[in-house]
Amino acid sequence: MDPMAGLENAPMSEKLFAYILVNYRWVFVLLFLLPLSLLYDAFFYVRNKIIFRLRSAPRQHDARVKDVQRQITAWAASGGRQKLCTARPGWQNMSFRRGKYKKTHYNVNVNLIDILEVNPNSRTVRCEPMVSMGQLTATLLPLGWTIPIVPELDDLTVGGLVMGTGVETSSHAHGLFQHICESYELVLADGSVVTCSATENSDLFYAVPWSYGTLGFLVSATIRLIPAHSFVRLTYIPCHSLEELSKTFADESAKREENDFVEGLVYSAESGVVMVGKSTNQADPDRINRIGDYWKPWFFKHVEQFLKTGGGVEFIPTRHYYHRHSRSIFWQMQDIVPFGNHPIFRYLLGWAVPPKVSLMKLTQGETVKKMYETHQIIQDMLVPITDLAGAIKVFHREINMYPLWLCPFYLPDNPGMLRPRDDRSQMYVDIGAYGAPKNPEYKAEATTRRLEAYVREVRGFQMLYADTFMTESEFEAMFDHRLYDRLRDKLARTKDAFPRVYDKINRSARD
Ligand SMILES: Cc1cc2nc3c(=O)[nH]c(=O)nc-3n(C[C@H](O)[C@H](O)[C@H](O)COP(=O)(O)OP(=O)(O)OC[C@H]3O[C@@H](n4cnc5c(N)ncnc54)[C@H](O)[C@@H]3O)c2cc1C
Ligand SMILES: NC(=O)C1=CN([C@@H]2O[C@H](COP(=O)(O)OP(=O)(O)OC[C@H]3O[C@@H](n4cnc5c(N)ncnc54)[C@H](OP(=O)(O)O)[C@@H]3O)[C@@H](O)[C@H]2O)C=CC1
Numbered sequence: 001m002d003p004m005a006g007l008e009n010a011p012m013s014e015k016l017f018a019y020i021l022v023n024y025r026w027v028f029v030l031l032f033l034l035p036l037s038l039l040y041d042a043f044f045y046v047r048n049k050i051i052f053r054l055r056s057a058p059r060q061h062d063a064r065v066k067d068v069q070r071q072i073t074a075w076a077a078s079g080g081r082q083k084l085c086t087a088r089p090g091w092q093n094m095s096f097r098r099g100k101y102k103k104t105h106y107n108v109n110v111n112l113i114d115i116l117e118v119n120p121n122s123r124t125v126r127c128e129p130m131v132s133m134g135q136l137t138a139t140l141l142p143l144g145w146t147i148p149i150v151p152e153l154d155d156l157t158v159g160g161l162v163m164g165t166g167v168e169t170s171s172h173a174h175g176l177f178q179h180i181c182e183s184y185e186l187v188l189a190d191g192s193v194v195t196c197s198a199t200e201n202s203d204l205f206y207a208v209p210w211s212y213g214t215l216g217f218l219v220s221a222t223i224r225l226i227p228a229h230s231f232v233r234l235t236y237i238p239c240h241s242l243e244e245l246s247k248t249f250a251d252e253s254a255k256r257e258e259n260d261f262v263e264g265l266v267y268s269a270e271s272g273v274v275m276v277g278k279s280t281n282q283a284d285p286d287r288i289n290r291i292g293d294y295w296k297p298w299f300f301k302h303v304e305q306f307l308k309t310g311g312g313v314e315f316i317p318t319r320h321y322y323h324r325h326s327r328s329i330f331w332q333m334q335d336i337v338p339f340g341n342h343p344i345f346r347y348l349l350g351w352a353v354p355p356k357v358s359l360m361k362l363t364q365g366e367t368v369k370k371m372y373e374t375h376q377i378i379q380d381m382l383v384p385i386t387d388l389a390g391a392i393k394v395f396h397r398e399i400n401m402y403p404l405w406l407c408p409f410y411l412p413d414n415p416g417m418l419r420p421r422d423d424r425s426q427m428y429v430d431i432g433a434y435g436a437p438k439n440p441e442y443k444a445e446a447t448t449r450r451l452e453a454y455v456r457e458v459r460g461f462q463m464l465y466a467d468t469f470m471t472e473s474e475f476e477a478m479f480d481h482r483l484y485d486r487l488r489d490k491l492a493r494t495k496d497a498f499p500r501v502y503d504k505i506n507r508s509a510r511d
């Protein structure tokens with residue numbers, strides 16, 4: 001990254017400071033953020049153990065819901081002039097941005113952080129909204145269960161994934177995070193508590209995903225469980241042309257019964273590796289690879305080798321597979337600790353990484369933030385899988401940056417914000433771009449706007465944790481607001497209480 005960009009006329013001392021901040025950020029990360037991250041995790045580990053022993057969470061849930069209701073009553077009693085949002089501070093969420101609205105809206109504390117019930121009979125797990133993916137896999141796997149989609153990264157929360165979205169490499173079979181949820185319990189703007197599912201208050205059930213907390217507060221979600229296996233048998237298929245890559249990826253994604261996981265990493269305009277996984281309890285001991293062990297190379301670097309060696313098969317412990325990109329935060333760690341994948345670093349300090357995304361966000365300061373805004377792209381664009389090759393060409397032209405993450409997902413023709421092209425259930429692919437574009441013409445706003453226009457043209461979607469530069473009418477062309485608006489008209493006080501989605505996610509609403 002060029003730390004001097006935008007500082008051409010600044011005093012020398014300021015330029016030097018910016019240079020150190022950006023290029024030697026790793027010193028601060030190693031000395032402060034890693035120990036802080038460890039302390040933070042250790043605290044919650046002990047806390048969860050105690051709560052689990054006391055079995056206290058289910059008893060406390062009703063009281064916690066009443067507390068959310070009480071806050072809404074207090075808001076109404078105070079005149080209800082401000083709009084409502086959750087009180088979760090902006091630095092804690094899994095996005096580069098913080099909502100400016102947190103400072104102006106009425107903050108409702110929805111601090112519900114426990115797993116309420118693991119029910120093997122109904123094959124469901126009931127979670128409060130702040131339960132994280134790391135917490136969920138740590139709890140469920142030892143019991144022999146898992147949820148069908150475990151979105152990576154560890155700190156993603158159930159609430160954020162329901163109100164936003166979640167996607168993972170099992171999504172070609174199971175859909176998005178919303179599609180594995182059986183019901184939601186919400187506190188609405190009039191203070192009432194409702195439960196919704198595909199058969200009860202179904203309009204609300206289908207309107208909640210992608211509503212970004214603008215229809216009500218989620219206080220619990222019931223999520224489907226499937227049996228967990230010990231290993232993922234992962235086959236690496238190297239591809240040496242765009243045609244081969246997109247065809248292999250689409251063909252493997254279409255095998256919804258056969259393949260439990262499908263993922264692609266694109267390493268250049270003409271090469272990539274498609275990975276196909278199958279859950280199993282039997283592993284060939286000679287081919288077990290515990291990729292999550294701290295001394296192991298970063299996963300995306302490991303996968304790249306298969307382009308040269310010609311493919312292979314490995315057995316990866318399931319939890320290691322779920323969190324395979326966590327240590328390297330996909331490939332963002334290479335910009336933060338440039339020598340983070342060096343064997344000496346891995347053996348000495350690999351056990352302490354990654355630093356928490358939230359703490360990096362909290363401590364990044366204006367200079368680093370500006371560098372990321374100008375020189376990095378963090379985007380996920382969702383397009384019909386039939387457009388994959390065309391989309392990779394567009395990404396190559398616009399950003400010329402690798403790796404790109406490919407994750408297929410099945411989009412059923414359900415009511416709600418996300419209508420598949422031609423109103424027909426079909427396979428989509430999430431193309432994730434995280435890093436510094438190599439195209440010298442890259443301009444954050446102009447380039448992202450061109451990518452957004454392309455995605456609208458092919459009837460795709462943009463993930464909204466990322467920066468969006470769409471106007472409101474472009475946004476409404478991408479997302480179907482009919483059911484959402486009907487619900488906002490129908491549910492008492494909702495329009496007064498909550499902003500519209502666009503008001504929360506557009507670029508000017510976020511710092
Ligand atoms: C029937 C049942 C009821 C429960 N009821 C409650 C309850 O009322 N309240 C409550 O709080 N919890 C409850 N739990 C969940 C319990 O708190 C979990 O065990 C806890 O969330 C994590 O367990 P652990 O770390 O001891 O798991 P372990 O199996 O010991 O952890 C496995 C590994 O995961 C790692 N790990 C642990 N947490 C994380 C994380 N967040 N991110 C990344 N890695 C992690 C650990 O370091 C360890 O290496 C319940 C679980 C069950 C099965
Ligand atoms: N693998 C993946 O699929 C990845 C997904 N993401 C994205 O990250 C986001 C999730 O991150 P996370 O940090 O967990 O969530 P956030 O705190 O970012 O929350 C996302 C949205 O959900 C709303 N929300 C959260 N909890 C509740 C609740 N209990 N009731 C009502 N509204 C709620 C928030 O409202 P408010 O603004 O009022 O707080 C916010 O608008 C999602 O948007 C997801 O798409 C990011 C990386 C990877």
Ligand SMILES: CC(C)=CCC[C@@H](C)[C@H]1CC[C@H]2C3=C(CC[C@]12C)[C@@]1(C)CC[C@H](O)C[C@@H]1CC3
Pocket residue numbers: 094095096097152167329330332357360361364368372378380432434463
């Ligand atoms: C798998 C999917 C769908 C998305 C993954 C997105 C993540 C790679 C990004 C989401 C939030 C991003 C942030 C950073 C890195 C990339 C993400 C984790 C930083 C940690 C980069 C360094 C900055 O100083 C702070 C950023 C916070 C958000």
